[in-house]
Every structure is written in structure tokens, then in C-alpha cells.
Amino acid sequence: MSYNRSNYPAVMKNLPDVIKNRAINILNTILTEHDEIEERYAITISINKAKEWVREHVLVENKGPNKNKYYVVHRKDGWAVKTKTSMVSYHYRTKIKAVKTAKKLAKENHAKLIIEDSKGTIQVTHYYN
Numbered sequence: 441m442s443y444n445r446s447n448y449p450a451v452m453k454n455l456p457d458v459i460k461n462r463a464i465n466i467l468n469t470i471l472t473e474h475d476e477i478e479e480r481y482a483i484t485i486s487i488n489k490a491k492e493w494v495r496e497h498v499l500v501e502n503k504g505p506n507k508n509k510y511y512v513v514h515r516k517d518g519w520a521v522k523t524k525t526s527m528v529s530y531h532y533r534t535k536i537k538a539v540k541t542a543k544k545l546a547k548e549n550h551a552k553l554i555i556e557d558s559k560g561t562i563q564v565t566h567y568y569n
Contacts, residue, residue, distance in 0.1 A: 445464065448460065448464050449467070449488070451483060452464070453520065455490075459482040462490035462494065465568065467482055494567075504512055509524050510523060510542045510552070510554070511556065512535065512542060514556065515562070516533075518532055519537070519538035546566065546568045552567055552568075553568065
């Protein structure tokens with residue numbers, strides 16, 4: 441089966457268009473070139489490869505999400521949300537509240553969100569475009 445922008449696997453429904461379109465292309469290629477692979481695995485692979493491609497080719501060009509970055513970092517007295525150039529934009533006692541604010545800001549500004557653990561190690565990175 442060949443997929444397109446109006447006919448694609450349901451699991452791709454909520455993906456951003458740039459990722460969805462790339463995943464559809466990759467999926468069609470996998471299904472054409474590897475008839476022995478199960479479709480459900482091909483779908484998973486195509487989505488992961490599309491996300492990876494977007495991170496490497498779209499987000500790195502200093503446009504959109506990679507241009508703006510928000511960080512959730514640990515402080516002595518709680519958690520902070522900051523940008524790369526700011527000291528601290530918001531301060532919270534709990535990490536949950538800091539992450540909630542940071543996600544909202546990152547979504548509104550089509551930015552990258554980097555969440556650190558209490559030791560300063562990057563725990564999670566999200567891209568919102």
C-alpha cells in the first residue's frame with residue numbers, strides 16, 4: 441500500500457506536518473524496498489527516522505525551534521525556567537511547575553525545551569514547531 445498526505449497511518453495523525461510528510465515518504469520507501477518487513481515496524485521506523493531527519497536538517501539551521509531555547513534547571517531553592525541568555529526568567533519550588541511553564545513557553549515560541557535533572561545532566565529535550 442502506498443501512503444500520501446491524505447491517506448496515512450492513524451498513528452501519524454498528530455505529528456507536525458514536516459515530520460508527518462517526511463515519515464510518509466520514508467514509509468513508502470521502506471515498504472517498497474523491504475517487502476519482508478511488517479508494516480507496523482515500518483511505520484515506527486519511518487516516524488523515528490523522520491524525527492531524526494527534522495532535528496538534523498530543519499531545526500539545526502537556526503530557524504524555528506533551535507533558535508529559541510528554554511531550559512529547566514535546578515537551583516538551591518527549587519527549579520528555574522531560563523533562556524540561554526537570561527539568568528532566570530521564572531522560579532518555582534517544584535520541577536513539575538517549572539516544566540509546565542517551560543512547555544507552554546516553548547510551544548508558544550516554537551522553541552526547543554531542555555530539561556535537566558538535579559545534577560545538571562540533560563534529562564529530556566523536546567522540539568516544538
